[in-house]
Amino acid sequence: MKKDSRQLRVGVLGCGPIAQFAHFESAVKASNCRLYAICDAAEDLARRMGATYEPDKIYLDYDQMLADPELEAVIIATSDAFHVPASIKALEAGKHVLCEKPIGLSVEEVETLQAVVERTGKVLQIGHMKRFDHGIEAAKRFIDRDMGERLALKAWYCDSTHRYTMTDAVQPLPILSKAALKPKENPKADLKRYYMLAHGCHLVDLARYLCGEITWVRARLLERFGAYSWFVETEFADGSLGHLDLTVAVRMDWHEGFQLYGQNGSVTAKTFNPWYFRSSEVEIFDERTATYHRPLGADGHFYRRQLEGFARVILDGAPMQGADIADGLASVKAMAAIARSAESGDKIFVADIRGAV
Known part of the structure; x- marks a missing residue:
């Protein structure tokens, strides 16, 4: 594990499961970063993570x-309700920010954050780590350089009833604390909203990353036997x-996956x-040569790769590959539009949306 001579000094806010798993x-493995600090209000958790990761x-x-x-920079790995206030505090203190997704819970609070990003001039990147999936990166290069005009995208994100059985077999046991800070409202009290924010944000960001801005949506939602299914028609x-x-x-x-024509x-x-x-399995068909291309994507640690990409923007002035505040605002608007359309059945123009997801 070779480290660069210049490493971004990073602090992690929150020592809960997402910080432990990702x-x-x-930060320890990234070539251009150093785990400089960790922070959590739960002292038992902070001390235990400190002993393990040695910031x-x-x-x-x-x-x-x-x-x-x-x-120099902060990774915000807290509950969703804390993302905007914690990001604003860091930016106002002169620190760059990599914040877990979704960036916020309403259009208005993300707009407030956007104003702070623009005023401070600091880098804010949102943790849409799928942009750093090697297979998706290869697809993006083909789409941008060689595909020509886009015709249509079909994309799906379907969580599994067996998800936790499978993840419990591969993840370390999370260390929890009774003193951990929690948001005032239980985020899972409204499952429709929770699933859209937790999972829909990935689907929306991927669609925008591959195809550009979503102009309008028309959504239907079916709840049956404890499952929720949104089918969303979009135009880019x-x-x-x-x-x-x-x-x-x-x-x-x-x-989970997509087809793009x-x-x-x-x-x-x-x-x-x-x-x-594990990187996405991607097949690229080039009509001009009538050949398929399938990248291996051997480096599947997209959380580490997103942190390295974040650091390159700050240290080297590299272009932003990750999702920025404009992407975050567009995603929150799109999710809110999907929620409104599912309630009304109407076509909803994303640019017109206000309020919470």
Whole structure:
């Protein structure tokens, strides 16, 4: 594990499961980052994670971590309700931010955050790690360079009833604390909203990453035997069509992927449960040569790769590959539009949307 001579000094806010499963290891393994600090209000959890991952500093107070002049960037790995206020605090303190998805819960709070990003000039990247999936990266290159005009996208994200049986077999046992901070409202009290925010944000961001802005949506939602299924008709700014399928949970294995049809070829992809750290299986068909191309994607640690990409933007001035604040706002608007359309049955224009998801 070779480290670069210049490493971004990163602090992680939150020592819960997502930090344990993804972000601590990413900061330790990333070639251009250093796990400089960790912070959690639960002292028992912070001390235990500190003993395991050995950061330079352990903080129990977020403001104290942000006041550290050596800290350069923060990974926000907290509950969704804390994303915007924690991001604003970090930006105001002069720190760059990599924040877990979704970036916010309403259009208005994300717009408030956007204003702070623009005023401070700091980098804010959202944790849509699928943009750093090697197979999806290869698909994106073909789409942008060689596919020509896009015709239509079909994309699906279907969580599985067997998801936790499978992930419990491969993930470490999460360390929890009774002193952990929790949002005032239980995010799972409204499952429709929770599933859209937790899972729909991935589907929406992938669609936008591959095909550009979503101009309008028309959605239907069916709830049956404890499952929720959204079928969403979309149109993109270039006039291409889309169909998004968000189903939680299917009675089968994890089912995620997309098909994209274009002028000079097509792409099909199968994406795996993220905790297998396995790149998507992608087949690219090039009509001009009548050949298929299938990248191996040997490096499937997209959480580490997204952190390295974040650091390159800050340290090297590299272009942003990850989702920025404009992407985050567009995703929140699209999710809110899907929710409104599912209630009314109407076509909803994304640009017109206000309010919460």
